[in-house]
Amino acid sequence: MFGLDKKDSTLLILVAVLTLLAPFILNPFPSDSGLAQFNAGYPDLMQRFVIFGIFAIGFNILFGLTGYLSFGHAAFLGVGSYSAVWMFKLLSMNILPAIILSVIISGLFALVIGFVSLRRSGIYFSILTLAFAQMSFALAYSVLTPITNGETGLQIALDDPRIFGGAVAADGSIPVTNLFGLEMRSAFDMAVGPWSFTFSAGYYVCAIVMLIAFYLAIRIFRSPFGMMLRAIKSNQTRMNYTGLNPKPYTLAAFVISGMYAGLAGGLMASMDPLAGAERMQWTASGEVVLMTILGGAGTLIGPVLGAGAIKYMENIFSKINDNVLHGWFAFLPDGMEDAVVWILHPFVGKGWHLTLGIIFMLVVIFLPGGLVEGGQRIARAFKGKKAKETSEKATTEPAE
Amino acid sequence: MSNNLTRRGVLKSGAVAGAGVALPTIFTASSASAFTNEPTGSNVVLGFNVPQTGPYADEGADELRAYELAVEHLNGGGDGGMMGTFSSKALDGTGILGKKVDYVTGDTQTKSDAARASAKSMIEKDGAIMITGGSSSGVAVAVQGLCQEAGVIFMAGLTHSNDTTGKDKKANGFRHFFNGYMSAAALAPVLKNLYGTDRKAYHLTADYTWGWTQQESIAAATEAMGWETVNNVLTPLAATDFSSYIAPVKDSGADVLVLNHYGGNMVNSLTNAVQFGLRNAQANGKNFEIVVPLFSRLMARGAGENIKGIVGSTNWHWSLQDEGSKAFVKSFGTKYGFPPSQAAHTCYVQTLLYADAVQRAGSFNPCAVVEALEGFEFDGMGNGPTLYRAEDHQCFKDVLVVKGKENPTSEFDLLEVVEVTPASQVTYAPDHPMFAGGALGTCNPGA
Secondary structure, three states: OOOOOHHHHHHHHHHHHHHHOHHHHOOOOOOOOHHHHHOOOOHHHHHHHHHHHHHHHHHHHHHHHHOOOOOOOHHHHHHHHHHHHHHHHHOOOEHHHHHHHHHHHHHHHHHHHHHHHOOOOHHHHHHHHHHHHHHHHHHHHHHOHHHHOHHHOEEOOOOOOOOOOOOOOOOOOOOOOEEOOEEOOOEEEEEEOOEEEEEEHHHHHHHHHHHHHHHHHHHHHHOHHHHHHHHHHHOHHHHHHOOOOOHHHHHHHHHHHHHHHHHHHHHHHHHOOEEOHHHHOHHHHHHHHHHHHHHOOOOOOHHHHHHHHHHHHHHHHHHOOHHHHHHHOOOOOHHHHHHHHHHHHHHOHHHHHHHHHHHHHHHHHHOOOHHHHHHHHHHHHHHOHHHHHHHHHHHHOOOO | OOOOOOHHHHHHHHHHHHHHHHHHHHHOOOOOOOOOOOOOOOEEEEEEEEOOOOOOHHHHHHHHHHHHHHHHHHOOOOOOHHHOOOOOOOOOOOOEOOEEEEEEEEEOOOOHHHHHHHHHHHHHOOOOOEEEEOOOHHHHHHHHHHHHHHOOEEEEOOOOOHHHHOOOOOOOEEEOOOOHHHHHHHHHHHHHHHHOOOOEEEEEEEOOHHHHHHHHHHHHHHHHOOOEEEEEEEEOOOOOOOHHHHHHHHHHOOOEEEEEOOHHHHHHHHHHHHHOOOOOOEEOOEEOEEEEEEOOHHHHHHHHHHHOOOEEEEOOOOOOOOHHHHHHHHHHHHHHOOOOOHHHHHHHHHHHHHHHHHHHHOOOOHHHHHHHHOOOEEOOOOOOOEEEOOOOOEEEOOEEEEEEOOOOOOOOOOEEEEEEEOHHHHOOOOOOHHHOOOOOOOOOOOO
8 A cells, every 4th residue: 555565554554543543542531530630632732742753753764764863853843843933924824834834944954954963973973963953042042032032932923914814813813823724723522421532623634744754754764765774874884885875865864854853843833833942952852862762763653652652741740740649549548648649749740750761761771672662572472472473484585 | 463454454444443433423512612611510720830840940839839829718718818808809718600619730841832831731631711820921921822822811920021911912811910111110219219320230131021121121211310231141041150141240340230030040140149249349439239120039038148238129028018918928828837929929819810800700701801800900919909901901009129138037038128119100101112012902712
């Protein structure tokens, strides 16, 4: 299907089903139960899942295939966001021109940074990208304040020109982002007994874009170009000796992954028309590295899983405060309740970073292949012998 | 995993999955509501979005305490606090419109992005009908914009930038706290009396909307009385060490340092300034002076000894002796064991004002609430007679000019009130140039 082999088609369909049914899958608990705290099926978070999924997929094309560890990818995300918001200010509230421009601009940006940074490899490359990203952050944060509005963040206003019309909505307020009239904010609530599911237009737009991005990533992974990138990862010197110049390939991979980041940034601004400098900070760049490694670098689905896991922790765990904890453990005797809450307190609420850190360490130590490896191990344990047979079969196939 | 991926198989399973998804819609109809998050049950959810990490974390923690206290009072718990002294008697301690008040909290991290994500999840997931909080004007402006789009009310907490109710004002947003212009208008006469009219000022300014507008206001007000502004240096909000910014001050020819910093920023920059010996320095034949235009007790505590004798302005101080302040300090002190800060005060008052407006309007509809708050005059909330101006949703009330106490009697008794500047002296026209360029737009009930 679509030029993919069976295994990849299955994966693509699986991802498609998961993303399209996400409003159900992420809201497993009735909305009035105590466990509703863990529901993640609200538009903002679902949008974040897929947007950061796109970001991580793009990052994985560079890191997973070529092994070049960029510590400055958030810069492209930020550039994408700023370009998109400027399109909303100048052209119209349609998200299409905004997204296209954000991909183009971040691609150009990646071309410049990549051209310079890729003169070095290994740790020097990482440091160079980090330096460029911090430079962009500093520029956005204070120097380029007229373009970026500094710390306050770039927002759309009533008196923006928007030359393609729609400067002011019918009711005199700031218009909302749309795709040919389909408002990104519009949502449809469906109540089924005690459950409630929200279908948001913005989420489905993001989800479809992510599926396209995912499909493209599979094609890149399976293409001769992808093979060349893997060759760079395994032994660049050998490639040089065989007379191949790896530089154009790495630069292409860098630009492609920068464009993915720009796409994510543009989508982010389309869902919520605001761009802030903190999106470009080195912590944001580090986050996508964490996502990719947590999910499984070099695998197709890994980065998406990693992005989902981190965003879930950030948005759900950080919301659990002491009050909620006391509510959960109210059944325990007083002294014990306080003790349990005291133990859990550092791990939830603003301490969610600590929980994330522990999980990350456990994954890196025990599952070097990330969550994907965990899934594979579980699958193997369940299937047992059968899986072994098929794998044997696969290895005995003759080489082409 | 099956390897039999045929076209027919895909179609079949697709059809089954599709039917499964469509099935529940047969049993339900989407419930239509008049506005975003209309409360239908026996309770109503408010969203408290405060900085729990970052340079304003101290203020955020105190704001959260005040919110919890306000919810307790609204639900009829505690001693009622300022509900007893509030001039409007619509609230009766049975929640809001008979619905019990629940709340959710979130961490803004003092970042616009994180604050908006947190506010969004409150609106979309928890069904919050009103968002309140702040402690950074950048965040307040960003969240106010979001609330306008989403169709819920935003009751700004601690935000002091002119832009919040100026260039970036929104119909769904309201601010009780004072602003940079008011600080400057109140401070200028006091500074004139203390330090004379022939001074050269050096500004260090937090590099975001609040710093910019406060610096602009202070510079305008002091220049009007004869001061000269030597330099204005912008410092990043995330900075923790200001020595490199303080070092050039001594040789700049200035004899006054104005620190347009707040929270942790101000504590650090003031400490650096004192370490560099600026307090004891002489310049142009005069004593070198430091001015901190926006002040709070939490900052005074953080700065310790260094704060003594330094002049600034504040929205409210716990030592005020009117009935409202006394009632609030008493119930806050009983619950937490120490007096509230100005951040706590404004957040508590905002929550009560919102609840009261809903009660008077008889509806949670944001447009009805906006109507009830616009032009609302009240008293008994610690600041004397106060007006919520309809043109820009800004409160007009007295402003306190305070000074770091030379001989504090306790760890809370750090500031003394030098002057209470009457509201009339700090009032400005809605189209004042420092506030021009924005529009309220129309109220948005969402849905």
